[in-house]
Amino acid sequence: DVVKIGLLAPLTGPAAADGQEYQRGAQMAIDEMNAAGGVGGHTFELVTGDVKDMSSGNVTSAVERLIGDPDVHFMLTGYASLTNFEIDNMAEAEMPYMLAATSQQTRDIIAPEPDKYNCCWSWTPSFDAYNTDVTSFVEKLAADGKVTLPNKKVAIVSSDNAYSKTISEGMKKTFTEKGWTITVDEIVPFGEVTDWRSILAKVRADVPDVVINTDYLPGNSASFLNQFLEQPTKSLVFLQYAPSVPEFIQLTKEKSNGVIYNLLGGPLVSPKNPRAEEVGNKFKEKYGVESGTYGVALYEIMNVYFDALKKVGDPSDHAAIMKALGETDKQTVAGRLKFDPATHLAMQGEDYIPITFFQIWDGERTLISPEKYATGEFKLQPWMQ
Amino acid sequence: MTSLPSPVIGAPGRPSWKSEAVGVALAFLLMALLPLVFGDTYTRHILIMVFIYAIVASNWDLSLGYGGVFNFGHLALFSIGVYAYGLLTKAAGVDPWVSLVASGVIATVAAVLVTIPILRLKGIYIILVTFGFAQLVMQVILSQSDVTGGTQGMVRIPGLYLFDHNMIRDGKIGYFYIALALLFLSTVFLRVIVRSRTGASIVALRDNEEYAISRGISLARQRIITLAASAFFTGIAGAFYAAYQRNASIDVFGMSLATIILSMVLLGGTSTIYGAIVASFVLTIFSEAMADFGPWRPIITAVLIIVVMLAYPSGLSGMIRSIWNALAGRLKRPDAALAGKTEERTAA
Amino acid sequence: MALLEVEDVSKAFGSLKAVDGVSFKVEAGEIFGVAGPNGSGKSTLFNVITGIPFGPDRGRVKLGGVEIQGKSGNEIARLGLARTFQRETSFDGLTVFENALMGAGYGKPGRAESEVRERAAEALEFVGLTSVGFGRLAGELSVFDRKCLMLATAIAMEPRVLLLDEPASSLTKPEIETSIGLIRRTAERGITIVLIEHVLTFLMSLSQHLMVLNQGRVLAAGEPKTVIADERVVEAYLGTRRPAA
Amino acid sequence: MSVILTVEGLTAGYGRVTVLHDLSMEAGRFGNVGLFGPNGHGKSTLLRTVSGLLKAKSGSITFDGEDITRESPRAIVGRGLIHVPQGNRLFPDLSIADCMSLGAFSPRARPHEAENREKVVKIFPKLAERWRQRVRTLSGGERQMVSIATALMSHPRLLILDEPTLGLAPKIKDELCASVQEISKGGVPLIVVEQDIEFLLELCPQLYLVNHGTVETEIKPGQSIEHSEIMSMYFGH
Amino acid sequence: MGAFAEIMFGGLFQGSLYAMMAVGLALVWTTIGVFNFAHGVFMMLGAYVAWQFVSLGLPIAVALPVAVVVMAGVGWILQASVVRPLIGRPNIVLVVVITTLAAGSLIENGVLTLWGPRSKQLPSLLEGNTVIGGVGVSLHQIAIIIITPLILAALWAFLNHTRLGLALRAVAQNEDASQLVGLNVTALYGLAFAIAASLAGLAGIFMGGYRFMTPVMGSDPLLKALIVVVFGGISSISGPIFAAYLIGFFEAACSYYFGLYWTPALLFAVLILMLMVRPEGIFANQSRGLA
Ligand SMILES: Nc1ncnc2c1ncn2[C@@H]1O[C@H](COP(=O)(O)OP(=O)(O)OP(=O)(O)O)[C@@H](O)[C@H]1O
């Protein structure tokens, strides 16, 4: 028989590009599994609930529609709502659910009563590393003599959205604790920003060692980079998330040379983790475009479910599936996936899902940290030479 | 609002209030029976959303359609309801039902505040102020992230309760009837207003401001009444939305929600109240029926809207009227179609 | 004391002095005519007296001894100063009866609802709109009926003074006759009337006093017969077309 | 003088409502033509149909020997049949000067623009003082002048005036009467709808009483007519 | 000095963009008297059409005029299908809001299905950067700052000093009167929309050259354009143009001194205050009259 898999995805509206990637990733896993004969006689079919603009009414509509279908036995998403509130609906409906959304909100919902939320597991590990590891990364570069930090000053720009703001707040805290001075601390309204000049002027006025922008919208990030390069300073530039989106390189071309970003739960492309490259290649072959974070993540989430089903056998035994999901321990594109029972987040760290730093050169992404997986070395950014 | 002299006009030329009351009662009775037909929570959820949209849209019709006030801040009133409920129940620990009503009151107060700067303004300038008002409200909510959660929003907001009834595991039947009851109250409230002398004075100001003033109608007072009256149930609908979803996030300020509700007001046909409600049904159910169509869903919806509006610029209510008249005309007199023309203008 | 006193009222649009130091008094119960060439400031005078849409730049307007300039238009209306407009206007989205209700209900403070409805119906009967049907939408009425309706909404207010701006323009002869009768009867109800009109037969047969404006100033005022015989009035306003008095 | 406009068996109306019933008339044979009759009986509707704003349901309209029944208003204006509609609504946000240039929009009128403007200024000197004022802020009478002036700018061959004296002061009426007479003497015949019978009688040798959407009586020149008779015509219906 | 140059440049750039975004909307509003809520979508479509030509191998200098012409056609069609049939009906302003919104949604989602959701980018009008007065700027932005005023001036001259422009301003004020002076009403309505759509398309191409294009890229600019048009007043096309530059400079100064974050809030606060002082709009020179 056919087991339906419910996917929550924004198929229209501003997040449609991500939504399309979820769909592709999940579909790829399902096609593969069906071609291989399914799991214990079960084959799979993807049904998508369009969450449109991700407003809670629309999300609930999609959730209810999928939950209401008696053949849907597992649901997944990249991110579906701004608050991840749908976790509550899943818990009430006892629907196994995995998501790759901002982990802060997930933790806030689950951590107070983890037992109530056996349904739901987060691919995304805790974001704490985002808050702390840029500082240690930079300081390690200095310690290794790869960069000099003459004044220990940092400029941090953020956007007024949950993701960017949480991370920038965390970064500011860490940098201050480690004795850095924050020269620029700016927040821009969420949405498109065309003109970064007023902020860059402040950056240039008191040249810092490090410039950080946590605005994750690729367009904003790219225009920030472009405008920075109109008159660059000798600062290490770190951009949050956006450079991991495939278009970023296509669109900034040679300007992206040297840019650094990090990822949690992104593909860990390294000889030590061959799976990442394998899945990435499969995706590219199938759809003709490179996958961002979500394509391969959703592919992996599907496979985590298949493993759980193999273990349980009966897709309609939701409780058993949930338990099996929670017990996952496997090597994935992002590293070793194992869940923290207290928060239901994937565990973070060098042995689990590591925070990975990448640098872009000639359109290629080089993994430069952690050393365990690194495929290349940090090179001085062109404008710093 | 206490000084509102609103006896329902038994005005010549308008349908009698008795027949209207019977019609409304029947329609709501029919809706109350829907959960018997639809046992699944999905359909019930969709109907609950329809009721919420219908409240917001029909209240917007009061200021936009009847009042002719280009009020682009209506959704801000809804959002104020959402956050007021969230903050009252979660941060202040107020009883959900009290918070529900209080949210309506808070939205009303906000509406009065925004009316003050638009008292001297005409036409499109009101767009700017009301839109700016919405942006400022959003900015305030964002900047107070300690209590409002800022861009992260608020989760785990307490829901409503009905005695010991379990609202969460009742197949949404509880929320369904609360939503229906709110829509009923809101509709009766709006219809009583628009049929009263106050309602007529609102239309008078829209039709000819200077003439209306010359007959002693106070622009300031009536405009405040219009906006305040349209805010109360909008705020309550927002609060109910928050209670039902148990979360609040700033997506309620987004353009897409505003666009959908505006489409409902206009597709339904302005200055009818009922039109907006009918359009909420049609648009929501239509859109859900095509949930699997991806980008084709909005495309088909758009085509539908355009076709209806081109054929019937007074919207669905105009369409229903002419179909009704055509049917009635066949049954009764041949000249009924002409009478229908006259009535259609009422809707415009 | 005169019921309506206008003292040295002025209104300018940029460099154009539309009304320039106009003073006059209207006694209770009379019909006071205002005439003057096009653009001489008659309608503007009505505007500044009623505060709709603007008050005077300077000068004073007293109604029954109380200064009203500077008050808002609807307040002035509720104090008993009603006006009609040069173009026939109506609340198109409302029925005939609802139109009248607006005047009856908002034009005079402190009426009970039943009285409001009575007043509205009575005013409509008075102007002869019963036959048209109270339920018709005002937007569908003919020109003459609309003019009558505009008058009815004013009468329903029971104003002390009623300012009529060209009530006879675009009417046919028989309609003019009807209007003359209507305005007479309105005056007989104790409503003081100020009347702007270019149709001279109309103006002459109704007004007890006549004021002629020219370029925003009073050119002549007094007994109608004397005024229209005034050389300056003939020169500025009448030309060769004196009315067959 | 020759016939310039012939209307034959014209039926027209709005939507399903027929206002004009089998109406026939002609203009030009005796000079100016006056139309009168009670309000709402189809005079304006007749004029709107002639100038193409309203499509005839049946019947024909011939202008200068050519059938214009189905022509667009633009084509009809291009032929020099110019209609000043009732109620001086005009272009509220344009200046008087703009209205004048618009009046001369059709290619026929353009070469005569300067000459016509002089003519207009002579007839309505008041307008020249307000050349840049927006129509919206003009007094009722001033607006009426602009309406007529705009039409004159179109270099008419036949000028149709719908209640031109509406809201005009007596002296201006006089002047208007004189100047339209001058225009018609200059070879441009007029069709005038007017409630002011004196004005009409002064201007038009030939009159039609329009009643119930059709011509009820035609008064030809020479058929001298008493004021009281006309009044009784009005009241008779 | 640095601050001055920054603000000057930022203001000029933002102002030019806003003016480009708004001027088409203003044109339709001042002539036909309706708000075209598909205006933002026109910007998006213009950029996508240009992108399509560029990816077929045309240089941007060729793709740009071609796309602008295509957009003129789109504008004409939109007008003929969802605006023109409604003219003269009651409540036209509101009804057109809904039909153009719907048409916009149709086009937006059509683009989504046709070209997919992933971001794209157009080549810059001019490649490279330069430093002027201590401010680093890209040549693309310089091009926008220079081209925009030229286009606006041309449009202004067209509307105010040609007879066709005059006809365009007149046509919606009174349809009957327009016909009676011999205007081709249908063609003029079409022309207004065609010009507006071309201008919107050009604005979209400008945007596509320095930021990513997505099918929803038009929604923010639409709001900005709406604010600019309303703020600029209804009297003429020049009001919104001044308003665009004023808002551009205000934002540049605000974001320099108070930060980008508070700029939108400050902008609205100031707009509301100004309207309270001058309820007729800032650049409106039109006083009320009794009609
Ligand atoms: N809002 C305004 N802005 C500028 N000028 C105005 C305004 N309102 C009136 N005017 C001018 O003021 C003068 C007086 O106008 P008003 O309407 O009072 O004339 P009127 O005497 O009523 O003329 P009519 O008999 O033609 O109606 C006119 O020249 C007119 O153009």
Ligand SMILES: Nc1ncnc2c1ncn2[C@@H]1O[C@H](COP(=O)(O)OP(=O)(O)OP(=O)(O)O)[C@@H](O)[C@H]1O
């Ligand atoms: N746009 C319209 N739609 C429907 N009916 C109309 C329209 N315009 C006029 N009518 C009707 O057509 C009839 C004739 O009107 P018309 O304006 O031709 O009369 P008229 O003789 O010019 O009267 P008046 O002296 O008032 O100008 C009237 O009964 C009127 O109600």
Ligand SMILES: [Mg+2]
């Ligand atoms: Mg006047």
Ligand SMILES: [Mg+2]
């Ligand atoms: Mg007429």
